[in-house]
Amino acid sequence: xxxxxxxxxxxxxxxxxxxxxxxxxxxxxxxxxxxxxxxxxxxxxxxxxxxxxxxxxxxxxxxxxxxxxxxxxxxxxxxxxxxxxxxxxxxxxxxxxxxxxxxxxxxxxxxxxxxxxxxxxxxxxxxxxxxxxxxxxxxxxxxxxxxxxxxxxxxxxxxxx
Amino acid sequence: xxxxxxxxxxxxxxxxxxxxxxxxxxxxxxxxxxxxxxxxxxxxxxxxxxxxxxxxxxxxxxxxxxxxxxxxxxxxxxxxxxxxxxxxxxxxxxxxxxxxxxxxxxxxxxxxxxxxxxxxxxxxxxxxxxxxxxxxxxxxxxxxxxxxxxxxxxxxxxxxxxxxxxxxxxxxxxxxxxxxxxxxxxxxxxxxxxxxxxxxxxxxxxxxxxxxxxxxxxxxxxxxxxxxxxxxxxxxxxxxxxxxxxxxxxxxxxxxxxxxxxxxxxxxxxxxxxxxxxxxxxxxxxxxxxxxxxxxxxxxxxxxxxxxxxxxxxxxxxxxxxxxxxxxxxxxxxxxxxxxxxxxxxxxxxxxxxxxxxxxxxxxxxxxxxxxxxxxxxxxxxxxxxxxxxxxxxxxxxxxxxxxxxxxxxxxxxxxxxxxxxxxxxxxxxxxxxxxxxxxxxxxxxxxxxxxxxxxxxxxxxxxxxxxxxxxxxxxxxxxxxxxxxxxxxxxxxxxxxxxxxxxxxxxxxxxxxxxxxxxxxxxxxxxxxxxxxxxxxxxxxxxxxxxxxxxxxxxxxxxxxxxxxxxxxxxxxxxxxxxxxxxxxxxxxxxxxxxxxxxxxxxxxxxxxxxxxxxxxxxxxxxxxxxxxxxxxxxxxxxxxxxxxxxxxxxxxxxxxxxxxxxxxxxxxxxxxxxxxxxxxxxxxxxxxxxxxxxxxxxxxxxxxxxxxxxxxxxxxxxxxxxxxxxxxxxxxxxxxxxxxxxxxxxxxxxxxxxxxxxxxxxxxxxxxxxxxxxxxxxxxxxxxx
Numbered sequence: 001x002x003x004x005x006x007x008x009x010x011x012x013x014x015x016x017x018x019x020x021x022x023x024x025x026x027x028x029x030x031x032x033x034x035x036x037x038x039x040x041x042x043x044x045x046x047x048x049x050x051x052x053x054x055x056x057x058x059x060x061x062x063x064x065x066x067x068x069x070x071x072x073x074x075x076x077x078x079x080x081x082x083x084x085x086x087x088x089x090x091x092x093x094x095x096x097x098x099x100x101x102x103x104x105x106x107x108x109x110x111x112x113x114x115x116x117x118x119x120x121x122x123x124x125x126x127x128x129x130x131x132x133x134x135x136x137x138x139x140x141x142x143x144x145x146x147x148x149x150x151x152x153x154x155x156x157x158x159x160x161x
Numbered sequence: 162x163x164x165x166x167x168x169x170x171x172x173x174x175x176x177x178x179x180x181x182x183x184x185x186x187x188x189x190x191x192x193x194x195x196x197x198x199x200x201x202x203x204x205x206x207x208x209x210x211x212x213x214x215x216x217x218x219x220x221x222x223x224x225x226x227x228x229x230x231x232x233x234x235x236x237x238x239x240x241x242x243x244x245x246x247x248x249x250x251x252x253x254x255x256x257x258x259x260x261x262x263x264x265x266x267x268x269x270x271x272x273x274x275x276x277x278x279x280x281x282x283x284x285x286x287x288x289x290x291x292x293x294x295x296x297x298x299x300x301x302x303x304x305x306x307x308x309x310x311x312x313x314x315x316x317x318x319x320x321x322x323x324x325x326x327x328x329x330x331x332x333x334x335x336x337x338x339x340x341x342x343x344x345x346x347x348x349x350x351x352x353x354x355x356x357x358x359x360x361x362x363x364x365x366x367x368x369x370x371x372x373x374x375x376x377x378x379x380x381x382x383x384x385x386x387x388x389x390x391x392x393x394x395x396x397x398x399x400x401x402x403x404x405x406x407x408x409x410x411x412x413x414x415x416x417x418x419x420x421x422x423x424x425x426x427x428x429x430x431x432x433x434x435x436x437x438x439x440x441x442x443x444x445x446x447x448x449x450x451x452x453x454x455x456x457x458x459x460x461x462x463x464x465x466x467x468x469x470x471x472x473x474x475x476x477x478x479x480x481x482x483x484x485x486x487x488x489x490x491x492x493x494x495x496x497x498x499x500x501x502x503x504x505x506x507x508x509x510x511x512x513x514x515x516x517x518x519x520x521x522x523x524x525x526x527x528x529x530x531x532x533x534x535x536x537x538x539x540x541x542x543x544x545x546x547x548x549x550x551x552x553x554x555x556x557x558x559x560x561x562x563x564x565x566x567x568x569x570x571x572x573x574x575x576x577x578x579x580x581x582x583x584x585x586x587x588x589x590x591x592x593x594x595x596x597x598x599x600x601x602x603x604x605x606x607x608x609x610x611x612x613x614x615x616x617x618x619x620x621x622x623x624x625x626x627x628x629x630x631x632x633x634x635x636x637x638x639x640x641x642x643x644x645x646x647x648x649x650x651x652x653x654x655x656x657x658x659x660x661x662x663x664x665x666x667x668x669x670x671x672x673x674x675x676x677x678x679x680x681x682x683x684x685x686x687x688x689x690x691x692x693x694x695x696x697x698x699x700x701x702x703x704x705x706x707x708x709x710x711x712x713x714x715x716x717x718x719x720x721x722x723x724x725x726x727x728x729x730x731x732x733x734x735x736x737x738x739x740x741x742x743x744x745x746x747x748x749x750x751x752x753x754x755x756x757x758x759x760x761x762x763x764x765x766x767x768x769x770x771x772x773x774x775x776x777x778x779x780x781x782x783x784x785x786x787x788x789x790x791x792x793x794x795x796x797x798x799x800x801x802x803x804x805x806x807x808x809x810x811x812x813x814x815x816x817x818x819x820x821x822x823x824x825x826x827x828x829x830x831x832x833x834x835x836x837x838x839x840x841x842x843x844x845x846x847x848x849x850x851x852x853x854x855x856x857x858x859x860x861x862x863x864x865x866x867x868x869x870x871x872x873x874x875x876x877x878x879x880x881x882x883x884x885x886x887x888x889x890x891x892x893x894x895x896x897x898x899x900x901x902x903x904x905x906x907x908x909x910x911x912x913x914x915x916x917x918x919x920x921x922x923x924x925x926x927x928x929x930x931x932x933x934x935x936x937x938x939x940x941x942x943x944x945x946x947x948x
Contacts, residue, residue, distance in 0.1 A: 020283075034190035035183015037415070039363045040448035044869035047363060075183035085181060093177040096838045100668030101180025102363040102415025108181065127878035134869070136363050136416050137668045139845030139907070140877040142838060159882040 004068040008033065009077030017064045023057075024048045026064035027074060035075040035105050039134070046133030049106040049113075050074045056113035058132070075105035078112070088112055088150045095155065097146030099137035107133050111147045120151055167681035168898075171834035174673040176666070185413045188367035188384045189445050196369070196441035197226050199434065200285035201427070202275040202292055203453065204267035207301035207525035207862020208314065211265060211294075214275060219291035224284030226438050228292070229276045229430070231264035237433070240424055241398035242490040243390075245639040246499050246521070249329030254521070256325075257317040259489040261399065261426045261433070267296065268316055268488035269525050270864050271453025273426055278434055278442055301525040301862035305462060305483040308522050316488055316523040325486050325495065325521035330503040334576060338516035341477035345468035349551035354934040355539045357460035357485065357856040358849075359872060360532045362667075364415025365446035366455060370431030372439065378406050381432045385411040386421045386665050387705020390642070392697050394424040394492065400433055404697075407432075411695040414667035418846070419531040420455045421667070422707045423492035427454070452867040457856055458532020460485035461498065465543045467551055475566045477514040478506060480543065484521045487528035494530040495521060500638050501536030501626070501708075507575035508544045509586045509622040509800060510566040515576045525862040531707065533846055533908040537625050545621035545913035549920070550931055559917070560620055564590060571891075579626060581798045583891040586622060589824045590802045593620070596886050597804035597822035605806070605819075606925065615809040616819070617922025623910040624800045627902030628713035630793035645792035646715035647702045650679065650722040652730075652785035654771035656764040658690045660722075663703010664715035665695050668842075669904065670835040671711060677831050678716060678898065682723050685750040685763055701788050709902030712831060713797050713893065720897045721789035729781060730766050736777045737761045737769060797893045797901040801825035803844075805914035809922040814943025816852055816919055822884040823910060828892040828901035836903045840885045843907015849875040850908075851915035855936050873936075 005014035008031060015030050027033045027050065038060055039047035048059045051073040078086040088111050091097070098104040107130070114121060114129045121129070126144045135143060141159070149155045164170040179185050216228040240259040247253055258264075263274045275292055279285035302308035302316060308323040316323055329335060342348055369382040379402055385391050388409040395409075396402045414421060427444050434442045446454065461482050468477040484498035503517035534541075552559035567586040574580045594600075602618050609616035629635060632643035649661040660679060664671055676690035693699050703715065727747055734752035735742040744755045753760040769776055770785040806820040823840055830836050853873035857865040866872040892899025912935065919937050923930045923946055930945045 028190075029192075033183065034187075035185070037187070037364070038189075039365065039415075040869050042448065042868045042870050044874075045363060045448075075181075079182050083182075085178070089181040092181055093173055096174065096834050098177060098180055099670070099838060099842065100362070100364065100416040101176070101185050101413065102187065104180050105183055123882070124878075127876075130877035134363065134874050134876065136361055136418070136846070136874070137842045138838060139841035139843070139875075139883065140880055141841040141845075141883055144877060144882070159884045 002065050004064050006067050006070050006072055008072045009074060019065060021064040022060055023062040023064050023067050024059035027059060033074050033076050037102055037105060039102065044134065045103065046106040046110060047103050049109040049133065051109060051113065056110050075108060078108060091146040091150035095142050095146035095149055097138065097142045103133060103135045107135065107143055111150065114147065115151055123148065166687055167677055168831050170677060170832065172673050172677055172687060172832055174670045176670065176672045187364055187413045187415055188369060188382050191369055191382050191412070193369065193371055193441035196443050197278045197280060197438060198282040198285050199276050199278050199431065199442050199444045200282060200289050201273040202277065202289045204263065204270055204272040204274055206267065206296060206298045207270050208299040209267045209296040210299060211263060211267065211274065211296055213295040215293040216275065218293065219277065219288040222284065222288035222291055224280035225288045226278040226280065226440065229262060229434060230274065231260055231262040234261045237261065238399040238401065240426060240429065241394055242495065243394065243492045243641045244496040245641065246326050246328055246495040247639060248326040249332050254326035254495055255320045256490060257320055261429050269527050270862060271527060272488065276430055276434065278438055303524055303526060303858050303860060303862050305485055305522040305524060308524050316525055323523040325523055328499050328519045330517045330577065334514055335516045338477050338479050338514045341514050342466055342468045342479055345476055346471040347469045347555060349467045349547055349554055350464065351547045351550050351932060352464045353543060353546060353932060355459045355461040355463065355542055356850060356935045358458045358532055358854050359452055359856050360418040360420035360455060360458055361874060362416030362418055362421065365448055365451045366421065366425065366427065367445045368428045368431040369441060369443045370435035371441045372436040374439065378408065379432050379436060380408040380410065381428055382410045382412065383428050384414050384421055386414065386417040386667060386707055388665065388695055388697050389663060389703045390705050391424050391428060395429050395432060399429045408698045411665055414665065417667045418533045419458065419535055419707060422705065423456050423530055448869065449867045452872065453527055453864055456491040456528050456530035457487065458529065459539060460529050461539045463543050465547045467547045469551060473555060473557060473562060473565060475510050475512040478512050480506065480517050482519045484519055485526065485529050486521050486523055487526045488523060489528050491528035491530035494528060497531050497536040502540050504577050504579045505537050505540040505624060505626060506544065506577050508541065509568060509624050511568050513576060517577065526858055533843065534905040535708065537905065538909045538912060541623045541909050542913050546916060549917045553931065560590065563622055579796060582795060582894040584798060584800045584826060585889060585891050586800060588889040589800060589826050592824035592886055592889050593802040593804055593822060596824060596884050597820065602806065609808050615811055615922040615926045617807050617809065617918040617920065617925060619805045619914045619917025619921055620802065621910065621913040621917060622800065622802050623906065624798055625906060625909055626796040626798060627709035628793055628797045629708050629710065630714065630796065632792050643792065644704055645790050646704050646718050647788065647790045648715060648719035648722045649701050649786065649788040650719065650726050652726060652767050654768055656689060656767040659693050660690060660719055661693045661700035662715050662719060663700060663705065664711035665706045669706065669711060670832065674712065674832045674835055675716065675719060678719060679723050682727065683750065683763065684748050709904035712898065712900045713896050713902050714791060714793055716898055716900065717793065717896045718789045718791035721791055722787045725787035725789060726785060729785060732777065732781055733766045733769050734761050737765065737775065794895050797828065797896065799825065799827050799901040799903065799906055801906060801910055803910040803914040805918040807915065807918040807922055809919060809942065811926055811946065814939035814946065816937055816942060818848060818881050821881055823907065824886045824889060825903065825906050826889045826891055827887050827903045828890055829899040830887055830890065831900065833887065836887055837885050839903045840907045841883055843905060844883050844911045845875050845880050846908045847911025848880055848915055851912040851935050852937050853879065
């Protein structure tokens with residue numbers, strides 16, 4: 001067991017964890033932050049993406065102990081304190097970028113990381129960046145559209161022939 | 162002008178806020194005080210005899226609560242099959258037992274052998290490793306035709322063979338079909354494989370069983386599309402728990418696509434073990450576990466023959482299909498290749514004679530059952546591929562050949578037992594040609610060729626049958642359940658409304674779309690209405706969500722219940738207004754005496770119902786709550802035309818989807834935004850089937866595609882933006898909303914469009930390739946082009 005301390009969504013938290021405790025388990029089980037999801041066991045699906053020190057990380061591939069001292073943001077930390085959704089979250093709702101909602105937290109966190117690095121991506125940039133996030137419901141159409149909209153682009157003409 | 166509320170409005174989804182902020186409540190988010198965890202020890206061989214299971218060492222491991230094996234389920238029911246098919250000789254299908262944990266034999270990789278319940282998952286997993294298993298491996302059957310050979314190893318020793326049933330439809334047509342094919346001017350024959358798929362909702366299955374000694378009540382939290390069906394099957398057939406002592410809750414569910422319809426061993430186990438251990442028991446599937454325990458989909462091998470006369474009119478269709486059932490019969494498995502497949506074989510065409518033969522086969526593989534479309538994609542794929550091949554053989558335009566044979570008058574009784582109520586296949590094809598810009602294709606092809614690529618265009622039609630019903634008919638066809646649905650509209654004193662619906666939303670947006678309907682009927686704001694679903698203790702009854710049935714069937718029940726509410730509310734209003742009931746109109750949230758300005762607000766009427774001081778108590782009861790059950794009189798028949806444009810790199814065989822367009826007729830549309838999203842998702846799954854996805858077993862029955870590293874899920878850069886249109890609307894004639902259902906269309910209509918397009922691209926390069934089996938991987942395409 002090792003003691004870990006980290007900042008999660010602006011709040012300092014700590015806990016005793018065994019060496020094999022994954023960050024996603026620490027967040028979901030110990031911190032009860034169940035917005036971060038687990039959709040696979042091979043680090044492919046991206047439902048568990050969180051930000052660790054500002055970078056998008058699959059929290060199923062990082063030990064909790066490796067995150068000792070880190071600054072973590074999860075989906076629960078994206079909206080304002082008064083409940084106002086982050087512009088990316090709002091763009092997902094406005095553009096119907098989610099259906100069952102299971103992959104959504106990872107999609108939003110990946111999108112936030114993309115737009116931080118590349119504030120004005122092309123459609124191809126977005127599709128390429130999402131290679132590590134699988135969605136089974138939306139066919140990606142409205143996810144890509146939502147992310148382009150969140151980047152401030154006019155999406156009203158997409159696929160409207 | 163687009164509406165901004167009610168039926169037809171693209172209302173934003175209210176459920177999105179919780180999903181987008183991490184506040185969703187999925188089954189794996191549920192943890193009950195004192196819960197234990199179960200780990201299932203699963204077979205790693207496809208077929209074997211269990212000589213012994215020694216759990217004594219494992220039972221002594223730290224944290225172990227109890228270890229269960231098949232012996233603990235002696236005398237407990239097995240997992241039931243919900244549909245009995247009768248074969249072409251009038252005999253019932255062969256129906257094997259399906260124990261919760263393996264008894265005597267294991268029959269597929271992933272078959273659960275033992276279950277370790279422990280304080281933690283880690284301890285359960287560690288203890289499972291200490292179980293000593295003696296399993297004698299037996300030869301496995303994987304290939305369906307081999308499984309039917311004389312002397313093939315039998316999956317179930319107590320059955321006469323691996324043949325579940327040999328079904329003929331319509332058997333009385335067979336001789337006439339044979340004759341028509343013999344005398345045809347032209348017959349196009351195609352042999353094809355409808356590849357085995359895994360549904361792969363992003364949320365793996367989870368079950369949490371809980372038991373209360375205080376009232377002898379069991380609760381199961383589960384990732385289900387139909388909690389009442391699970392309560393019925395598990396309570397009545399497996400564990401023998403009466404309905405009033407069994408609560409089944411399906412909270413937020415992360416996608417289903419069919420595979421969460423069925424009752425699974427893990428659900429029964431957690432419910433059973435929670436009582437035996439007197440502790441909540443939780444199971445969460447890993448993704449690899451999901452690959453070897455979720456029911457798979459498709460897996461048909463088919464030969465189809467299409468006969469045409471000298472004028473290219475379709476005269477007959479004959480098909481022979483081998484349908485894989487896997488090792489056991491999953492809940493609705495027998496119905497998929499039969500009543501959901503054979504009945505759709507007419508498609509959009511006037512073919513007077515049709516005969517469908519289906520041989521359902523047991524193999525040492527995971528059970529196969531409904532996956533998005535369920536039988537209808539298989540019917541559409543073979544039909545639309547054979548029509549395309551016929552056009553090529555005859556040298557005619559494939560769209561013109563389709564148009565020439567379209568059904569044009571409705572209602573239309575097909576030779577495969579169903580009657581289409583409405584449709585307009587010319588209109589959707591016209592619309593498709595417009596939105597897909599077919600006129601611009603040749604220019605785009607030239608541009609592709611200028612860069613060394615081949616470009617192909619594939620078009621097809623589809624017909625679907627949704628909202629499977631009516632109950633008295635499906636009962637005759639072998640269904641062991643009714644297929645109605647139910648809704649309760651509970652109007653509160655303040656005028657807000659809770660609608661308890663039997664449908665379950667796991668991505669479809671019912672919480673937004675259903676209130677749009679009730680709001681429209683009552684003229685009140687959508688935000689006053691809330692949908693309650695997914696909990697057998699909160700809603701009266703329901704058959705759940707599958708087969709694009711929610712709005713057509715459950716939505717109709719909701720309309721009927723709301724009509725009852727209006728009827729009673731009018732009585733109250735007429736009393737308050739001192740007017741005749743017949744003169745009361747409902748509009749804009751008010752009850753008005755027709756032709757006057759006398760009115761009473763919705764809230765005053767609802768308050769009067771619960772504070773009946775001035776109330777016609779001699780005529781009606783206080784309160785305002787109504788329930789309706791709705792059993793449809795027919796299926797609904799959505800239809801449409803799809804177009805795919807691909808670019809093919811002849812050097813590598815790599816196919817890229819350049820454009821994809823869909824023109825659907827869903828009848829009336831309640832929320833166009835949600836409908837379009839459903840089509841998008843279906844198209845991506847169809848493209849996945851056509852180009853990427855394949856569930857593969859080796860000859861020994863080892864599952865080779867058991868993770869996302871081996872099973873190719875469509876990613877964002879595998880698909881384009883789609884053009885989807887639903888402006889052609891021929892409303893359903895027999896349900897009150899005129900809706901048809903849209904959930905499966907995309908997955909049904911898209912695979913043949915993709916394959917037709919790839920064949921067209923290859924042909925444009927001068928190679929006479931007429932068919933490639935899905936998935937059209939670069940390797941398969943390239944190899945076909947070398948022959």
